Amino acid sequence: MVDFDSAKDDLPRSIWQLGIYDAHCHPTDNYKKLAKALDILDIAKLTVMATRLDDQVRVHDATVKHPDRIIPSFGYHPWFTHLLYTTTLPPESKYSHYRAVLVPEPPEQFLELLPEPVSLSSFIEILTENIERHKYALVGEIGIDRSFRLPNSGELISFEESDTGDDAGDSSEGVAGHSPSDAKRLSPYKVTLEHQIAVLLAQLCVAAKYQRPVSVHGVQAHGILYAIFSELWMGYSIPSRRQQKRETEEQRFVVCEVEDEAEHLASSDPPPFPPRICLHSYSGPPDQIRLWTSRKVPAAVYFSFSLVINSRYGEKLRQVLSAVPDDRLLVESDFHVAGKTMQALLAEIVKFICEVKGWELEQGVRILGKNWRRFVYGIDDFD
Numbered sequence: 505m506v507d508f509d510s511a512k513d514d515l516p517r518s519i520w521q522l523g524i525y526d527a528h529c530h531p532t533d534n535y536k537k538l539a540k541a542l543d544i545l546d547i548a549k550l551t552v553m554a555t556r557l558d559d560q561v562r563v564h565d566a567t568v569k570h571p572d573r574i575i576p577s578f579g580y581h582p583w584f585t586h587l588l589y590t591t592t593l594p595p596e597s598k599y600s601h602y603r604a605v606l607v608p609e610p611p612e613q614f615l616e617l618l619p620e621p622v623s624l625s626s627f628i629e630i631l632t633e634n635i636e637r638h639k640y641a642l643v644g645e646i647g648i649d650r651s652f653r654l655p656n657s658g659e660l661i662s663f664e665e666s667d668t669g670d671d672a673g674d675s676s677e678g679v680a681g682h683s684p685s686d687a688k689r690l691s692p693y694k695v696t697l698e699h700q701i702a703v704l705l706a707q708l709c710v711a712a713k714y715q716r717p718v719s720v721h722g723v724q725a726h727g728i729l730y731a732i733f734s735e736l737w738m739g740y741s742i743p744s745r746r747q748q749k750r751e752t753e754e755q756r757f758v759v760c761e762v763e764d765e766a767e768h769l770a771s772s773d774p775p776p777f778p779p780r781i782c783l784h785s786y787s788g789p790p791d792q793i794r795l796w797t798s799r800k801v802p803a804a805v806y807f808s809f810s811l812v813i814n815s816r817y818g819e820k821l822r823q824v825l826s827a828v829p830d831d832r833l834l835v836e837s838d839f840h841v842a843g844k845t846m847q848a849l850l851a852e853i854v855k856f857i858c859e860v861k862g863w864e865l866e867q868g869v870r871i872l873g874k875n876w877r878r879f880v881y882g883i884d885d886f887d
């Protein structure tokens with residue numbers, strides 16, 4: 505499989521015209537380049553992720569300016585969760601806040617580099633407002649990352665408006681410090697799992713309330729993410745056929761024994777979990793795909809693949825792709841600059857998936873397009 509630098513787009517225009525959708529990208533990190541790039545890009549629509557406090561408004565603006573090309577996604581990425589406090593009252597000082605959410609405990613010198621934290625509830629208000637403003641907005645990028653460490657500089661990770669040419673740079677996920685060359689500039693400090701979970705759950709609540717899909721980042725957290733979601737859908741799992749049959753038979757004799765599950769389903773409140781979940785740049789084991797896609801799961805779980813992240817998994821990527829049901833596959837660039845590289849990354853992953861799945865290019869693009877539309881809009885289409 506090709507790597508990031510040699511990615512090229514050699515798909516015929518007729519294939520692009522069938523509709524290739526980027527299920528997860530970050531072009532607002534280089535906002536100035538976005539409008540011009542959209543004029544030349546063949547990508548049908550970009551699902552644009554927000555990640556932190558200051559890019560929510562850019563994702564909103566970009567959507568207002570390019571409503572035909574952008575599906576917005578609002579959320580707070582696990583890499584930045586330390587910047588939020590989850591308590592009702594503000595912390596005594598930023599020092600006490602960061603000491604509580606970072607492990608191991610950093611020295612004062614390091615904490616001095618970090619900004620004043622902001623309340624999670626104020627972020628949730630912004631998130632809710634954006635979700636209400638945009639009918640098809642997703643919640644994301646949200647998730648859990650157990651390998652991420654804060655940069656030594658204490659600075660936020662940011663790729664804004666780099667001067668390094670049109671498409672230069674690495675994927676935002678790559679720059680995060682998962683590659684060995686980044687090791688030196690990373691501190692040993694991580695955000696506690698507990699804190700990441702609190703921020704994730706608050707956002708999942710919004711997604712559930714408005715019944716929106718979510719785009720989820722998970723690194724070294726596949727078991728935990730599954731546990732979090734399965735707790736949310738507890739009592740909602742779809743009974744097996746045998747159970748359903750047994751229940752119908754029992755109902756003939758037992759007149760009115762209302763089960764918890766039936767009670768939930770009868771209530772008019774939306775279920776407490778998002779209806780559709782995208783595990784973006786999925787890097788978990790192939791076995792776990794069966795858990796997420798079991799017919800008992802009451803949400804539709806999709807798996808999205810990017811060239812940059814997933815090519816690191818080598819042979820395992822083929823096994824993972826083969827294990828994903830055809831109607832749950834999505835493609836993404838996960839790239840932070842709209843432009844030719846983004847398009848090439850998408851073209852390469854589309855070709856790779858078609859090869860592994862044994863699909864003709866046209867057939868594969870149609871399947872992937874249909875999947876994206878079902879994931880985003882929640883309805884199946886007929887083309």
Ligand SMILES: [Zn+2]
Nearest residue numbers: 528553645838
């Ligand atoms: Zn991302």
